[in-house]
Amino acid sequence: MDDWELKPAKDLNLPPHERHKYILREAGLLEGILRTVWWSVIRMSLRVYHRIEVHGRENLPKTPPYIIVANHSSHLDALSIGSALPLSFGNKTFPLAAGDLFFENPAAAAFSAWALNALPVWRRRAGRQCLADLRQRLLEEQCIYILFPEGTRSRTGQMAAFREGLGMFVAETDVPVVPCLIEGAHAAWPPHARVPRPKKIRLYVDEPCQFRDATNNRKGWKRVAQTVEEAVRRLSVVHGCEILPPKSAKNAES
Amino acid sequence: MIPEVAVERLFGFRHAFDAPVTLWLTVAILTVMTASGAALFVLNRRNAEQFGEAWLRWKSWVWIAGCILIPILLGAAWTIAAVTLLSLGCYREFTRATGLFREKTISVIVVLGIFVLAFASLDHWERLFFATGPLTVGLITIATIPSDRPKGYIQRVALGVLGFSLFGFSLGYMSNLANDVNYRPILLLMIFAVSLNDVFAYCFGKALGRRKLLPATSPGKTMAGFLGALFSTSLVVAVLGHFVFAGSAVDHIGHLIFLGVLISALGQLGDLVISSIKRDVGVKDIGVVIPGHGGLLDRFDSLVLVPPAVFHYLSLVLGPLGGDQPVRIFSSMAQWTIGN
Numbered sequence: 001m002d003d004w005e006l007k008p009a010k011d012l013n014l015p016p017h018e019r020h021k022y023i024l025r026e027a028g029l030l031e032g033i034l035r036t037v038w039w040s041v042i043r044m045s046l047r048v049y050h051r052i053e054v055h056g057r058e059n060l061p062k063t064p065p066y067i068i069v070a071n072h073s074s075h076l077d078a079l080s081i082g083s084a085l086p087l088s089f090g091n092k093t094f095p096l097a098a099g100d101l102f103f104e105n106p107a108a109a110a111f112s113a114w115a116l117n118a119l120p121v122w123r124r125r126a127g128r129q130c131l132a133d134l135r136q137r138l139l140e141e142q143c144i145y146i147l148f149p150e151g152t153r154s155r156t157g158q159m160a161a162f163r164e165g166l167g168m169f170v171a172e173t174d175v176p177v178v179p180c181l182i183e184g185a186h187a188a189w190p191p192h193a194r195v196p197r198p199k200k201i202r203l204y205v206d207e208p209c210q211f212r213d214a215t216n217n218r219k220g221w222k223r224v225a226q227t228v229e230e231a232v233r234r235l236s237v238v239h240g241c242e243i244l245p246p247k248s249a250k251n252a253e254s
Numbered sequence: 255m256i257p258e259v260a261v262e263r264l265f266g267f268r269h270a271f272d273a274p275v276t277l278w279l280t281v282a283i284l285t286v287m288t289a290s291g292a293a294l295f296v297l298n299r300r301n302a303e304q305f306g307e308a309w310l311r312w313k314s315w316v317w318i319a320g321c322i323l324i325p326i327l328l329g330a331a332w333t334i335a336a337v338t339l340l341s342l343g344c345y346r347e348f349t350r351a352t353g354l355f356r357e358k359t360i361s362v363i364v365v366l367g368i369f370v371l372a373f374a375s376l377d378h379w380e381r382l383f384f385a386t387g388p389l390t391v392g393l394i395t396i397a398t399i400p401s402d403r404p405k406g407y408i409q410r411v412a413l414g415v416l417g418f419s420l421f422g423f424s425l426g427y428m429s430n431l432a433n434d435v436n437y438r439p440i441l442l443l444m445i446f447a448v449s450l451n452d453v454f455a456y457c458f459g460k461a462l463g464r465r466k467l468l469p470a471t472s473p474g475k476t477m478a479g480f481l482g483a484l485f486s487t488s489l490v491v492a493v494l495g496h497f498v499f500a501g502s503a504v505d506h507i508g509h510l511i512f513l514g515v516l517i518s519a520l521g522q523l524g525d526l527v528i529s530s531i532k533r534d535v536g537v538k539d540i541g542v543v544i545p546g547h548g549g550l551l552d553r554f555d556s557l558v559l560v561p562p563a564v565f566h567y568l569s570l571v572l573g574p575l576g577g578d579q580p581v582r583i584f585s586s587m588a589q590w591t592i593g594n
Contacts, residue, residue: 006409008535009350013542028346029361 017106020113021099021120023133027091031114035090038115043083049198050076050188054084055239056205059178064092064142066176066208067169069228071159071236072148073186076196078116080182080203081146094119095146096134121165123151131168138169145169149225157186159236162229167214167221176208177224179231183241204235256587257580260378263435264331264583271327275439275497279446280327283319291316311546318544318553326441330432331376333441337429338372340554344421347541347549351531352413359397360414363390368422375429378581380574383430387423391415420527420558427561433576439498443491444517444564448556451487451521458482472529480522487521488514503571516563521556528555 010024019025027035046052060066068081078095085093097103099120102112112118122130138145147169149162170177181204189196209227214220235241262269271277291312298309325332345364349355367390374383394414398407428444431437456479463476491514492507499505504513528551532540541549569575 006535007353008537009353009355012350012537013539015542026355028350028355029358029365030346032358 017109020106020109021103023119023130024137025113025119027117031117032091034114035117036087039082039087039090042079043087046076046080046083046201049196050080050184050201052080052083052201052203054203054205057084059205059207060085061176061178061208064089064144065138066178067138067145067147067166068178068180069147069149069162069166069232070180070182070203071154071232072150072152073154073157073159073182074189074191075153076185076189076201077148077153077182078118078146080185080201081180082116084203084205085144089144091117092142093117093144093146096121096148098123098152119145128168131165135169138175139173149228153191154186155191157190159232162225162232164218164221164225166228167211167224168216170211171214171216171220171224172212174210174212176210177228178208179206179228179235180204181206181232181235181239181241183236183239202239204239206231206235256583260580260583263329263433263437263579264376265329267328270438273436273439273498275494276327276442278497279439279442279494280323283323283446287312287316287319307546314544314546322445323442326438330437333432333437334372334375334429337375337425337432338368340550341368341371341421341425343543343550344425344554344558345417347543347551348417348421348531349413351535351537351540351551352417353535354410354413354417357398357410357414359401360394360410363393363397364414364418364422366390367393367418368426371422371426372429375426375432377584378433378576378579379585380430380433380581383426387419390418390422394418424558424562427565431561431565431575433579435576435579436498437576440564440568443494443498444560445557447487447491447494447514447517448521448560450490451483451518452525452556454486455479455483455522458486468526471526471533475522475526483522484515484518487518490514491517499572504568509571513564513567516567517560520559520563524559525556527558528552 009026009028011019011022011026014022060068070077070081078097082093082095095116095118097112097116097118097120099122101108102116102118103109103120112120119134121134134145137143147166149166150160151163151165152160154160166177169175182201183204184199184201187197188199188201209231211220211224211227214224271280294305294309294312297305302309321336325336342365345361345368346355349361355361367386370386370390371383374380374386395411397414398410428441431441434440455475458481459474459476459479462478462482465477466473467475467477467480488511492510495510495513496505499510504510528540532538539548540551543549544553547553565575
């Protein structure tokens with residue numbers, strides 16, 4: 001826990017919709033309670049409805065900051081990862097979500113902020129500043145990001161190449177990146193389905209990687225993205241998952 | 255069974271205008287709102303640039319007046335609910351402005367304290383109400399000890415105690431006041447006088463104000479505004495109070511004037527308390543809940559110190575407020591109670 005600071009909330013005096021979209025948004029007691037309730041319900045439903053299994057939980061670092069990275073083919077992905085983390089980390093865990101999908105509409109933005117604790121990443125107008133703010137928050141506030149470096153949900157369930165943006169958060173830092181593989185989420189709730197189906201989901205957690213020696217430039221970011229992508233692909237091979245195409249294939253829509 | 259007289263006080267909206275002053279004040283507020291609204295509507299149509307802000311503020315005033323008047327008229331239970339929401343809202347804004355919101359443990363205790371105060375008021379269990387103040391303060395002081403973080407201990411505990419005292423306990427006295435059968439005119443008189451006090455201070459300050467009152471704390475306030483409001487509000491309270499407390503021990507010119515001075519002085523001091531907090535943390539407005547006004551605390555700042563003073567002064571002169579009403583309405587029904 002940080003030392004005491006007589007410092008107003010960073011989002012003080014922002015109107016609700018602006019506040020929900022604000023990257024440096026700070027949660028209060030009510031949001032914390034609602035989020036705990038939300039995550040408890042999600043955990044329960046994932047256990048009962050999807051019989052979720054988490055393998056390699058011991059690989060998760062004991063304390064933030066860290067980034068969890070995984071393949072992305074379903075809205076259940078972030079929920080599956082979030083439910084594998086301790087409930088006490090609820091206010092410190094931020095799934096990074098597509099701004100144009102989760103934050104354009106005020107109601108969706110309120111849900112994304114209050115329930116998911118998501119932070120927006122604007123795909124078309126992201127800009128370096130947005131990513132720089134996210135990197136600063138990760139380092140200063142000791143939080144956890146859930147990130148899907150493919151940039152979008154795969155429509156076929158097969159993983160696309162990881163984008164360099166991931167590297168911008170962790171290059172030249174000691175922040176661990178935890179590669180994960182999610183199996184079954186696409187079958188349980190594919191992008192075209194309106195409601196989830198009761199299919200089994202498995203989450204495999206790999207050992208964390210660190211990138212202190214990766215340079216904080218395009219070359220270093222690329223190396224980070226490739227290394228983590230390799231780790232996820234390796235997990236799929238080890239666990240015999242059929243979600244990955246040959247490395248060159250482009251199956252995901254952008 | 256809940257006594258009939260308690261049900262009538264808690265939910266008996268048919269008694270809303272039993273006291274003539276309640277009707278007068280309600281009509282006065284509605285008349286002022288309607289007249290000013292009509293004038294601003296026309297002015298805003300003619301010159302939106304100049305009167306747009308005033309029109310926005312008026313629209314917010316309609317909501318504020320409704321949120322105050324309707325619960326008070328509907329019954330004590332609704333009044334207590336509204337006061338509890340006001341307490342929670344004000345405390346939330348205070349914590350976000352000072353950074354105390356990052357201390358979740360303290361906020362949990364303050365919020366629980368506010369709910370216990372609300373229950374004690376609803377139940378008409380005054381011993382519980384008065385016990386909740388010091389006991390919550392005690393809990394706040396020990397709450398973060400187990401986290402083994404001595405650094406910042408004084409600041410977080412002091413802010414927690416200040417937040418609970420001002421926005422939980424002090425505002426909670428309005429809930430406790432609702433246990434008196436005559437609570438409607440008393441609360442309306444108090445809130446009406448506090449609002450009018452702001453208007454008087456502004457008008458006297460604009461007309462006669464030269465010497466600043468406390469320029470570093472609140473540059474807009476003047477000595478003339480302070481004294482003018484003190485005089486005018488005391489007069490209004492004395493006149494209206496004569497009808498609210500007709501035939502009781504308070505219905506004496508000395509008591510009524512003193513009550514007016516108390517409301518006016520503490521109203522303006524409450525304003526200065528919130529100004530000091532805002533200046534200390536370096537924010538202009540403390541929230542955005544009320545368009546054109548800012549946060550709840552920017553609007554209700556003058557009310558913060560008044561309720562305990564009015565409650566205790568009236569009970570010192572009149573005897574226990576609500577003394578003729580049933581006590582422990584709900585808790586006495588439970589088997590485990592150990593007596594009143």
